[in-house]
Amino acid sequence: MSNFKSKYHDELIANAAYIGTPGKGILAADESTGTIGKRLSSINVENVESNRRALRELLFTAPGVLQYLSGVILFEETLYQSTAAGKPFVDVLNEAGVLPGIKVDKGTVELAGTDGETTTQGLDGLGARCAKYYEAGARFAKWRAVLKIGPNEPSEHSIHENAYGLARYAVICQENGLVPIVEPEILVDGPHDIQKCAAVTERVLAACYKALSDHHVLLEGTLLKPNMVTPGSDSPKVAPEVVAEHTVRALQRTVPAAVPAVVFLSGGQSEEEASVNLNAINQVKGKKPWTLSFSFGRALQQSTLKAWSGKEENVKAAQDALLTRAKANSEATLGTYKGTSKLGDGASESLHVKDYKY
Amino acid sequence: MSSFKSKYEDELIANAAYIGSPGKGILAADESTGTIGKRFANISVENTEPNRRVLRELLFTAPGCLECLSGVILFEETLYQKTAAGVPFVDVLKKGGVLPGIKVDKGTVELPGTNGETTTQGLDDLGQRCKKYYEAGARFAKWRAVLKIGPNEPSPLSIHENAYGLARYAVICQENGLVPIVEPEILVDGSHDIAKCADVTERVLAACYKALSDHHVLLEGTLLKPNMVTPGSDAPKVAPEVIAQHTVRALLRTVPAAVPAIVFLSGGQSEEEATVNLNAMNKLQGKKPWSLTFSYGRALQQSTLKAWGGKTENIPKAQAALLVRCKANSEATLGKYQGNANLGDGASESLHVKDYKY
Numbered sequence: 001m002s003n004f005k006s007k008y009h010d011e012l013i014a015n016a017a018y019i020g021t022p023g024k025g026i027l028a029a030d031e032s033t034g035t036i037g038k039r040l041s042s043i044n045v046e047n048v049e050s051n052r053r054a055l056r057e058l059l060f061t062a063p064g065v066l067q068y069l070s071g072v073i074l075f076e077e078t079l080y081q082s083t084a085a086g087k088p089f090v091d092v093l094n095e096a097g098v099l100p101g102i103k104v105d106k107g108t109v110e111l112a113g114t115d116g117e118t119t120t121q122g123l124d125g126l127g128a129r130c131a132k133y134y135e136a137g138a139r140f141a142k143w144r145a146v147l148k149i150g151p152n153e154p155s156e157h158s159i160h161e162n163a164y165g166l167a168r169y170a171v172i173c174q175e176n177g178l179v180p181i182v183e184p185e186i187l188v189d190g191p192h193d194i195q196k197c198a199a200v201t202e203r204v205l206a207a208c209y210k211a212l213s214d215h216h217v218l219l220e221g222t223l224l225k226p227n228m229v230t231p232g233s234d235s236p237k238v239a240p241e242v243v244a245e246h247t248v249r250a251l252q253r254t255v256p257a258a259v260p261a262v263v264f265l266s267g268g269q270s271e272e273e274a275s276v277n278l279n280a281i282n283q284v285k286g287k288k289p290w291t292l293s294f295s296f297g298r299a300l301q302q303s304t305l306k307a308w309s310g311k312e313e314n315v316k317a318a319q320d321a322l323l324t325r326a327k328a329n330s331e332a333t334l335g336t337y338k339g340t341s342k343l344g345d346g347a348s349e350s351l352h353v354k355d356y357k358y
Numbered sequence: 359m360s361s362f363k364s365k366y367e368d369e370l371i372a373n374a375a376y377i378g379s380p381g382k383g384i385l386a387a388d389e390s391t392g393t394i395g396k397r398f399a400n401i402s403v404e405n406t407e408p409n410r411r412v413l414r415e416l417l418f419t420a421p422g423c424l425e426c427l428s429g430v431i432l433f434e435e436t437l438y439q440k441t442a443a444g445v446p447f448v449d450v451l452k453k454g455g456v457l458p459g460i461k462v463d464k465g466t467v468e469l470p471g472t473n474g475e476t477t478t479q480g481l482d483d484l485g486q487r488c489k490k491y492y493e494a495g496a497r498f499a500k501w502r503a504v505l506k507i508g509p510n511e512p513s514p515l516s517i518h519e520n521a522y523g524l525a526r527y528a529v530i531c532q533e534n535g536l537v538p539i540v541e542p543e544i545l546v547d548g549s550h551d552i553a554k555c556a557d558v559t560e561r562v563l564a565a566c567y568k569a570l571s572d573h574h575v576l577l578e579g580t581l582l583k584p585n586m587v588t589p590g591s592d593a594p595k596v597a598p599e600v601i602a603q604h605t606v607r608a609l610l611r612t613v614p615a616a617v618p619a620i621v622f623l624s625g626g627q628s629e630e631e632a633t634v635n636l637n638a639m640n641k642l643q644g645k646k647p648w649s650l651t652f653s654y655g656r657a658l659q660q661s662t663l664k665a666w667g668g669k670t671e672n673i674p675k676a677q678a679a680l681l682v683r684c685k686a687n688s689e690a691t692l693g694k695y696q697g698n699a700n701l702g703d704g705a706s707e708s709l710h711v712k713d714y715k716y
Contacts, residue, residue, distance in 0.1 A: 203571065206567070206568055206571035209564065210564055210568040213560065213565075213611075214564075219611050252614060252615045253571075253614050254571070255614065256612055256613065257613075257645045288615075289645045
């Protein structure tokens, strides 16, 4: 078979399609302990397990939010945590119709002989880990590959390594009942224009789908998490419609229609930018044979984190901020987002951190 | 750029889209001199230039047919021929709203070390030839790559050579104003089942689109001419709906939405089979982000040839037979074909010739 027949075949297809439900998207809450530490320190909160738990409880129990989500990506620690009242987070999510997901990669390492290009680790024992996560309630997974644009980058070597690593991860997930999110992030860093980003994105995505085909991955049981096509961070900004046109065209040229949904990463975009661009993408006329939705981390949590600042008395305000962003992005998936008149503190703040690692 | 910027870019996109117009398709009338000789031998007609000219005039002036067509593929000799009254065939077609196309490959040669697998020739001076054909009125081209299914076939070598040959041909065409039809035919010969054909088709098409990406081909200015996904010629037949499902699924898994139209080859199918299968595809519910139409040679001409038998007095009858098949296939592109009560002599006849070369 061009795809091997996983015993989870039908379930993978159903779950991937569910994640692409119009009006819904993914909250990426899978920051590793080190990364969440940076977020917490920026709001003067100590990076301890109880604070990490409190933050995630704040997010997952925010009134009205879960209806706008089809999935939440978790870090391993969080998969096994519970609310203060003792209810497993996985149950909180499942009861609200939100699929729990799990980050399974083990970060990037440099590729020898390149100029700072990387590949992603995490394949060792991945099958057994996926089986364990499935038992714990996870139904999808995420693995982040990272590429960059430079004079000689991304190199053919980097593209090949990252594409084939993603494909290997993807088929192992499917063997174990998890829908793999395929994430080939091309960093926004650099002075390049939007055409350059488009050319690189198309090349990288073409390589990814060839690798997925070679590895017999069932495309109907996968999701794609790409960058939007934008100018580099050191280059002049363009209108959302321009981002939308270039992005949709790149996907039309590379992503087979068998893929049910494309869930964009927000990269360094501010909360508002990410919503406005997603909205413009959904307004583009023309062929879009996949749902176009969100898998946002920073772009969903920034104003929430600021509003919370680690204080119990701020939880409600923080949850309201999250609701505002969740609703905005839900509307953006339908192309009906009209902009937020009352932007939360931090909603317009660029979240770009050079050469972002998380 | 991921696609190089041809000076013909807009025209390529417009012409490729036009060929995919609903209700229209392609008549493949590009039989080489040797091949048309075999057809003539079947109906006891001598293989001379005047006879070849008469046949093509019969086809192109058949009342009512051109409105069912968006393109006709010609052999080089025919591109420069005229009606008996002196009107160039190219003008007859253009006047009828039909784009002239040109076969540009130079046939297949064996790949050493394989079990009878082949690659296709024709790249030498192809650019100049395309330029010449464009000047003569051609606006699209065709190149047939051939693969077969066997115990060890198609081999990785065969897939790679044929895919990269197609990609090189495609970009040379685009440099010279011709929309390339990309034709990776997987022969129907064999005893394999439909699942095997699906598997091979998906693998071959994935390789083709990787090669096209590597060669910077503008997908919006191309067409795909694949085999339908069917059981092998020595295996039991299946229902049209089964063929339709497997075929569309294979395409969804491999053909980017940027490709405007898919124009199926008929392989060894009878006229009626080819129409009924195309119809079933167009009736299928689900995602189909490209037109699904025909590029038929034998499956449009079989009963016409029989009715003609080389005799002038039979021309009206022969043209009427062609109109029946043209209309049937036009309806099939809309999913509206009801089955033909008035099958011409030969319409149900299998046109399968083992290991077909033409």
